Amino acid sequence: MKKHIYGLIIFCLFGKNIKAQNGYIYVHKKAISEVASLNFNFSLTDSGGNSVANFTLNDKPEGFNSFDLGNSHDTGEGQLWTVVNNNSIAQEVHTVAGTIYTRPVGSSNWLGTSINNAKSVDGIGQNTAVYSDASGNVGLYNNGNSIVIWSPASHSNVGIVDVASGGPTGIIAVIGDNGMIYKYTGDGTNDSWIVFSKVTNNGTSLPFRLDVHPGTGDVVFIKNKGDGNIYRISSSDPSSAVPVIVTNAPSGNAPDTARDIAVSNNDNVYANYGATISRYANGSWTTNPRSRNLYGLTAGVSDQVWSINKNNSNLIQHTIYTRTSTGDWLDDERVRTSTNGNSIMIPVPAGVYSLSEIVPSGWNNSDIKLYDPTNNSSANLASSTSTINVSANEVVNIVYSNVLENPIVTPAVCATNYILTFGQGASTYGNAAQGFTSYHYFANGQVADGYYTLAKTSTGWFAGGPVPPLLNHTPNDPNGYFALFNASYATDDFFRQTVTGLSVGTKYEFAFWVADLGPSFSIRPNVTMGIVDPNSGTLLASINTGDISSTIWKRYSFTFTATSTTGEIFLKNNSVGGDGNDIAIDDITFAPAPPDIPNVEMTGGLTTICSNMSSNPTQYQFTNSLAGGVWSSDNPSLITINPNTGLASAVYGASGTAEIIYNHTNASGCVSESKLVVNVGNCSCYNPVTNTNAGIDTKLGITLQQRAGADNGNWPMIRKSAYAVLESNTKGVVITRVPTAGLSAITTPQEGMMVYDTTEKCLKIYSDGTWKCFSTPSCP
Numbered sequence: 001m002k003k004h005i006y007g008l009i010i011f012c013l014f015g016k017n018i019k020a021q022n023g024y025i026y027v028h029k030k031a032i033s034e035v036a037s038l039n040f041n042f043s044l045t046d047s048g049g050n051s052v053a054n055f056t057l058n059d060k061p062e063g064f065n066s067f068d069l070g071n072s073h074d075t076g077e078g079q080l081w082t083v084v085n086n087n088s089i090a091q092e093v094h095t096v097a098g099t100i101y102t103r104p105v106g107s108s109n110w111l112g113t114s115i116n117n118a119k120s121v122d123g124i125g126q127n128t129a130v131y132s133d134a135s136g137n138v139g140l141y142n143n144g145n146s147i148v149i150w151s152p153a154s155h156s157n158v159g160i161v162d163v164a165s166g167g168p169t170g171i172i173a174v175i176g177d178n179g180m181i182y183k184y185t186g187d188g189t190n191d192s193w194i195v196f197s198k199v200t201n202n203g204t205s206l207p208f209r210l211d212v213h214p215g216t217g218d219v220v221f222i223k224n225k226g227d228g229n230i231y232r233i234s235s236s237d238p239s240s241a242v243p244v245i246v247t248n249a250p251s252g253n254a255p256d257t258a259r260d261i262a263v264s265n266n267d268n269v270y271a272n273y274g275a276t277i278s279r280y281a282n283g284s285w286t287t288n289p290r291s292r293n294l295y296g297l298t299a300g301v302s303d304q305v306w307s308i309n310k311n312n313s314n315l316i317q318h319t320i321y322t323r324t325s326t327g328d329w330l331d332d333e334r335v336r337t338s339t340n341g342n343s344i345m346i347p348v349p350a351g352v353y354s355l356s357e358i359v360p361s362g363w364n365n366s367d368i369k370l371y372d373p374t375n376n377s378s379a380n381l382a383s384s385t386s387t388i389n390v391s392a393n394e395v396v397n398i399v400y401s402n403v404l405e406n407p408i409v410t411p412a413v414c415a416t417n418y419i420l421t422f423g424q425g426a427s428t429y430g431n432a433a434q435g436f437t438s439y440h441y442f443a444n445g446q447v448a449d450g451y452y453t454l455a456k457t458s459t460g461w462f463a464g465g466p467v468p469p470l471l472n473h474t475p476n477d478p479n480g481y482f483a484l485f486n487a488s489y490a491t492d493d494f495f496r497q498t499v500t501g502l503s504v505g506t507k508y509e510f511a512f513w514v515a516d517l518g519p520s521f522s523i524r525p526n527v528t529m530g531i532v533d534p535n536s537g538t539l540l541a542s543i544n545t546g547d548i549s550s551t552i553w554k555r556y557s558f559t560f561t562a563t564s565t566t567g568e569i570f571l572k573n574n575s576v577g578g579d580g581n582d583i584a585i586d587d588i589t590f591a592p593a594p595p596d597i598p599n600v601e602m603t604g605g606l607t608t609i610c611s612n613m614s615s616n617p618t619q620y621q622f623t624n625s626l627a628g629g630v631w632s633s634d635n636p637s638l639i640t641i642n643p644n645t646g647l648a649s650a651v652y653g654a655s656g657t658a659e660i661i662y663n664h665t666n667a668s669g670c671v672s673e674s675k676l677v678v679n680v681g682n683c684s685c686y687n688p689v690t691n692t693n694a695g696i697d698t699k700l701g702i703t704l705q706q707r708a709g710a711d712n713g714n715w716p717m718i719r720k721s722a723y724a725v726l727e728s729n730t731k732g733v734v735i736t737r738v739p740t741a742g743l744s745a746i747t748t749p750q751e752g753m754m755v756y757d758t759t760e761k762c763l764k765i766y767s768d769g770t771w772k773c774f775s776t777p778s779c780p
Contacts (some may be wrong), residue, residue, distance in 0.1 A: 022347040023390035024078055024301060026322070026397045027355065028330055029057035029342040032366060032496050033404035033435040037061075039340060040402060041358045047351055057108055057400075059342040061440050063334030065089065065318040066308045067096040069298040072123030073167030073214045073265070077301050078105040078345035081121045081129050082308075082320065084335055089318075091310045092257035093296035094120050094162060094209070097134040100141070101335050102127075108344040110335050115141060120161070122211075122298070125168035132160040138174055140188060149184065149191050150174065164219070166212035171235070173219050179206030181219060181233070197238045207231070208256065211299070213263045220263050224256040228273050230280065258310065264299035265393070272297065275579070277307060290329050290489045290576045293449075294321055302373070304395045306333075309449070316440075316448040321489065324371035324397045329489045331450050350392045357384040363402045364534050366496055366568060371397040381537025403568065405534075406435040407498040410508070410590060414670035417591035419497055419569070421474045422454050422481040430454030430481040436495050439485060449577040450488035454481040458584060464520030465582075466551035473513045473553045473586040482586035484517060487525065487573045494527070494583070495571040498534060499590055502562040506668060509593035510569050511557035513586045519551050521580030528572040529556060533564055540567060544574070548583065559593045592668040598625045600662050600676035607676075609639060610683035611650035622646040622660050624674060629664035638680045655681045682768075695720030704728040735763075743771050 025044065031037040037060045044052040065088060070081035085098030100115040104127065121131040128142045136159020138150035152159045158176040165172050172184035173196055186192035196219065205227035211220050217235035261271045268281040277291035293311035305323040309316065309332060319332035322343070333343045359365050368379035368386060376389040377396055390396050411417050423430050431454070432441035439452045445460020447453050458470040461484060472480040485494055495512075502508065516525055530542025541560035548554070569590055575581040603621040610618055622631060623646060631646045633639045635658040641648035648660065660676045701708065701716025705727055708715055716725040726733060738746070740759035753766040754774070762773035 021350075021392035022077070023350050023392055024304075024345055024347055024395040025353060025355065025388055025390060026078075026304075026345045026395055027055075027057065027343065028322070028333070028397065028399045029059045030399060030401040030438045030492065031059035031404075032401060032438045032493060033406070038360060040360065040400070042400075043356050043358075044346065044348075045354050045356075046348075047353070052348060052353065053106065053346050055108055055344050055346075056340045057342050057344065058339040059438075060336075060339055061317075061334070062338065063317045063319060063336045064101070066320060066335055067098055067296065067318070068093050068118075068120050069296050069306050069308060069320065070122035070129060070165075071298045071300040071304075071306065072105070072125055072128065073165075073300065074125045074169065075347075076105055076123060076126030076128065076168075077347065078304075079103065079123055079126060080298075080306065080320070081123050082335055083118050083121055083131075091295065092255075093260055093308065093310070095257050100129070100131060101337075102129070103335075103341060103343075106344070106346050108341045110337055110341055112337060113141060114144065115139065115146060120163050122163050122165045124165045124172075128168070130163045130165050130172050132163045132174065136160050136177065138163060147189065149186055149188070150182075150193065151191060154191050155193070162209050164210050164212045166217050167214040170212055170214050171217050173210060173212050175207050175210050175221065179208070179223075181207055181210065181221065183238075197233050209259060209261050211262045211297075213267060214265055215267070218263075220261055220269055222259060222261050222271060222273070230261065230269060230271055232269075258295045260295060260297040262297035262299040262305060264303050264305060265301045266303055268299075268303055270297055270299060270305055272307075277305075288323075288327050288329075290327065291321075291323075292489075292577065292579060294329065302393050302395050311449050316442070316451060322397065325373035325395070326371055328371070328491075330397065330399060331488050331490055345395075348390060350390060350394075353388045353390065355386040355388060355398065357400055357402075359384050359402065362405055364405050364498065364568070365400065365537075366403040366493075366532075366534075366570075367399070367401040367537075369399040369401075371399075382535060401438065401492070403496045403498070404435040405498045407500045407566075408590075409501040410499050410592075412501070412503065412592070412668055414592050414594070414668050417589055418474075418587060419499070419590050420495070420588040421477070422483050422586065424474075424477055424479040424481060426479065428455065436497055438492055439488065439494065447484065447486045449486050452483055452485045452494075454483055456481055458484060458517060461517055461582070465517055466515065466519065470515055470517070470551075470553070470584050482584055485583045485585065487575060487577050487581040487583060489577040491573055493570050493572050494585060495588060496568055497570075497588075498566065498568050499531075500566050502565050502567060503592075503668075504562050504564065507559055507561050507593045507595045507670075508590065509557055509559045510590050511555055512571060512588040513553045513555050514545070514548055514550075515553050515584045516548050516551050517582035517584050518580040519549070521582070523575050523577075523580030524549055525581050525583040526574040527556075527583070528574055529558065529570070530572070531560060531567045531569045534566055534568045535564075547575075553584075553586070592670050594670040594672040595664075595666055597662070597664055597672040597674045600624055600660055600674045602660075602676065602678070606678075608679045608681070608683070609648070609650045611638075611652055611654045611680050612682040617649040617652065620648045622648055622662075622676070624662045624664075626664050626672075629662045632661045632663070634659040634661060639678070650680050698722040698725050701725040701727065704731060 039056045043054050064084040064086045066082040068083040072079040080103045083098045085096050088096045097117050100113045100118050103110045117133045118131040123129050136152040137148050138160050139146050139148050160174045162175045181196045182193045183196040205223035205225045207221045208224045209222050219233040263269050275292050278287045294307035295310040296308040299305045321329040365384040370377050379386045429443040442451045472482050474480040524547035527545045531540045543558040630643050631641045633641050638654045638658040662674045664672045697717035698719045707713040719725045736755045738755045749766040757764045764771045765774040
């Protein structure tokens, strides 16, 4: 009976591929409040409105530590397998034994298996896998059943250190601890193998990690002990092995226990020799800077790749990262069985699909990110829907981010309004705050990429931190905490908060204090701060800090005018994680700001005030189009001004420069200020006569108006107190025209002499030993 069961298994493993080609919709969930995360329900329908899948995702922070990865092919494409050991924090992969868990394709649930001593695993087809264990055995797993197909006792005590599968129609290949590569030739019920290549073992650097291409059956592998080459064995000619990549990384840059290799279905090879994962495609080698310290690799349809975050492995859960078509890595998929997972990969026929999220009460959909290789999908944040256009053998990744609203009412008055100071307490580290970030909390002086802590000082941070150490920024708060972030590999939010009670048309200021925690590392923090409409997702205003290099607290802010009563303010990471991009944040504030105010003006466009009139001094009118403010002078010894009317006059004999100040206080108590600098001094003036008598008749006049005499307009007698009068409506008076440089040629100029300066374009009068423009009623 048992033989018949495994005959059925081997048919499943190596039977003919009869499925149609699918595309894949890969949905990821981020909850901006890990303290209060809950289930988020989704529905996927086709272009005809027919239901394709209903599923639930949960982004709670708990999870298990992964130590190896595998992916199934064919109808199981996208089914992940991992070796889990939650009692180990080792940075290595393939070396820690543990239990195999799997997340079936089309499911968000992780399932444990009965295999509890595995070190390496790779998927075959749907619900089938091959694995090696701590004793060097190789086993086949199928839907809860397993059988050993390699025993070291049957192979001269050679134990297996890595396994790989090309899928149900491909081969199974393994590497022995002797450096030899073997190919399985059995029927799924027996121990039958052949040496796949005899030239791979040169006795020094031995093959120790491998993968199989599911289409060609070619085997790619790497060797240990500092050999940086990647080798490929052709399935049609396994007698030769030629290096296809020579790494530029220095020898020994990554320990062998951290290295791995994978080949995707479209035949791109991935390997991590060094701090990052590199890709070999179309004959060229590129390094992905967003993959630092990701160890353990598996690949699948199109160019889909997965890895395990092992950066600061003693500080984090070893979670699964997913590569997107842009080369970004989505963090993080958590292996757990207590709740649904936070990701699901759904196979679908090529076509157009609609994905909808049912947003729970008290939450808001803050962002939908699409990673579509062909860029023909779209998202509607307002309706929490995505339209996904997926082709055969294409993977479209979608990240839905939800924020716990936890709204804060904005005060209606101008003041320092703290949105978040991160609290205070007697303990060294604070408690995780509800809401505000998608980062994971860890109460420790050091945290890994994608994590944050709350501390009173940066003293416990990694070597190369600020000197002197940062202290809490909040004034008068010696027991206060601030946030220390180790930025993640993704460009996501450090902070997001709903603010309500905004007054449409009112100006607001959003500000925060920040410092660089890793000045000795290569990557600088870089932040976008902004506000969005939570209903439509429309960006209302934002600024970018640029690279932040200050190791002392520095304030960034921007202002905007409210167009609705509610908004979501955010601080978003723009840099890559890894070697730096460590950031301290404190004292986030949001409050009404002083409105913009028009410029102060003086009637006539003047900027000079005369002070040589001891009696009845000239009154000068200052104005501002924003009514209701208060006027003042910064120097009353030069100028006095009526605080209500803006009428001003100079103090007799005063000379100097003063500021006319206009302060306006709006309904929120915000004070806006505008200033105008004016000159004060002695003037040669042509102000109107102040004599209230009628004046004497002018006796001499020349007119072109064809009038003169008492019986013809009483002209020129009507023009009072003049020596002579000239009159025309078609002619002008031209006086001497001289450029500024030519004024010095006038010898012995007389007081009151007049010329027209063609350079300065003004009528000038010679007064007090100098030529002065005579163009306004104030002093020239």
